[in-house]
Amino acid sequence: MRGLDGQRPALLPGWDRLRRHWLSHRLRDARFQDLLLPPPPEEWVALDCETTGLDVRHDEIVSIGAVRIVGDRLLTSERLELLVRPERAVSAGSVRIHRLRSQDLAGGLPLHEAVVQLLRFIGSRPLVGYYLEFDVAMLNRAVRPLLGFGLPQPCVEISALYYDYKFQQLPPYQQQANADIDLRLSTLMSDLNLPIREAHDALNDAVMAGLAFVKLRHLRSD
């Protein structure tokens, strides 16, 4: 069971401090020392990436959207929206999804630089996203060579928070079996009565995940 911040409780007291200490020894670049500080209270960063496909090893990131969350507010005025120039041409199929053509991306940043900006933007704040594991894996391809390890921030998975919330509401007899809960983003958003915006825009997706996070925190604290 996850806590109100979406995290599973630490196994040992002082575990986080120990982990940070260990990571700072392995950190390759001292510029990123801030990433390992204790996170500011009540702050998170909602994150989403658009990619050329779903293969973590071969596909590439084309855009990154990130929004800081402070309490119940999404600071879209301080958002990060980056276009990333992929090394290979973008396939027609993926253009159809995120509608970014090669020529649109020609002015984008190299992935390496985009990730540096992103790390500065996130700092030590926990990450929030929908199927965040995939985005983190994609980003880690550029993050690992930079830091010596993958993104160190705690990650809050919206679909997992939502699953827990829905599971709790099921009558006990249904909790026994493999509960069938629809985790699609559009289902989740409309079930939570939140506004749905056009998907496959990194910033929109990040904002929607951020809103779902803020609302789920309230639902679970009520």
Added chain:
Amino acid sequence: MPNAFPFSLSPFDCLDPDEQRRVRASVDIAYFPQHAAILEPGDTPAYLFVIVKGYVQQLDDGDAVATLGPDDCFDGRSLVAGRVSSRFVAAQEVVAYQLARHTVIELIASNATFGALLFADLGHKLSVLAERQQPRELPSLSLSRVGEAFLRPVHSVPAHTDILSVVRLMREQRTSSVVVCDEAAARKGIFSRTLLQQAILDGRPLQSMPVGDWARYPLIEVRSTELLGDAMALMLRHRIHRLVVEEGGVMLGVLEALDLLSYLSNQSHIVTLQIEQARDLQSLGQAASQMTKVIAQLFRSGSRVELIARLVQQLNARLFERAWQLIAPADLVANSCLFVMGSEGRGEQLLKTDQDNGLILRDGYMPPEDLQGICERFSQALGQFGYPPCPGHIMLSNPAWRRTAKDFAAMLRQWVWQPAGDNLMHLAIFMDAHAVAGDADLLAQVSEGLHQLATDNDALLSRFAAAMDAFGTHGGWLSKLFSLGEAPAPLHLKKEGLFPLLHGVRSLALAHHVRATSTVARVQALVAQGALSPGEGEDVLEALHVFMALKLKAGLAEQEQARPVTGTVSVQHLSSLDRDLLKDALGVVKRFQQLLRTRFHLGAL
């Protein structure tokens, strides 16, 4: 999601691309759980909120004064004042855009329309809208000034000029009329082709007949700054086709009805002609059936609703008069006064509603034996024209509403002495009586009697004013307006908005000896007497016009879909601007009711 900011909504729809970019760059998104206080009195406001989802209640001293829904924004006023004065609470959980204060202030500085729309009072808001709509819509008949219309040059001749010379001048100048100056009698008149026909039929030689004998006096003039809609009403009232336009005593030109009407492709002129020329009830019915079309055209082309109402009043009056003339014998018409009451009498009717009318017979006149039959035929004819019979039988086919002047005066006295139930409502409806055919003096005498009877009777005045709450829905509109359930009940515009306003004004008019029968004229008179402040008067009239416009819009839509006209609007189907106006107008009703409660000591009843 900043890209999804609703720039199509008022007041953001007046921002240019650069200003829109500024908004996108500084907008945040906030979530408020149900019951969360978004703003508290005394707070320093930091944001303008635009609701994406959910509902917010605005409370003043614990009183809910407004409910805001998706696409509404708040609280622009406090943002500029620098201090929050109302409490804003999430009635349902709310997702809202929040726009930083400094951005809003910058936008106000760079875009005056934005500022005006954000902060304006109801009246100001409407005038800003009218200005904005003008370039987009057809030049509207009723919003344009007489001076802007096509004016024909004025030709004037002395009264002693012979008709043959005048006709020669008219032919040379290609004009259909001349102004005749009668120096001796110090008057001016007009001579036109229609009058020429009469002169020729007279038989005397034209070269020896002075034009002054045939001209029509007096000359009807209109100032060049008047609205075209008013000019049209003037022509209809005098049944003439030309007005001389003057400015500072100088004749600028002649405004001809056809020119005025070709200005817009509306058919109100044709309807007037049809009414004038109808020789039987059937052709009169055809004219009546055109009226709704004309109203819809005028409304869609942006004419102000109060001008449309005035036009409709004139058309209806002509229609009723014509029908009465076709049905009743001439001596009955001459010795009686046919009058209309209620919305028709006040000149606030737009779509056809129930007939409310009556007939005053001259004292001592012996009406035809078939009077009942004549009156029934008249009520039936109106029914066929699309004016349904009055459910309360306030029609001249009912003998109670068809009396001699003496009997009418006695009936009014009885109503005043026993002001209860139906008597009060009859009194109220009679106050709006407006003569349409026959001898208008008869009605004037009876009305005068009513005012002398009623004005010093405090108990009557209080009870009369108390009928304002007759529908018993005070305060109920708020929950209806933005009912938080799935299917909000439709809002009944007459019950919730129009009736309290017009009856309140009617009560004040009775108390202050105001004889006018239209709400607009009554408010103007009350303001002139100091019984209402100019601001209060303006608010009441603007709110009245908002309700009338919404009612007309909803009614036209219902008619188009061949549904019965219900007089209601479903709030969730209104545009955010209409909703805004409705909200402000309902706020005016609430304040006005409060004012009247104090004025008439209604708490004591």
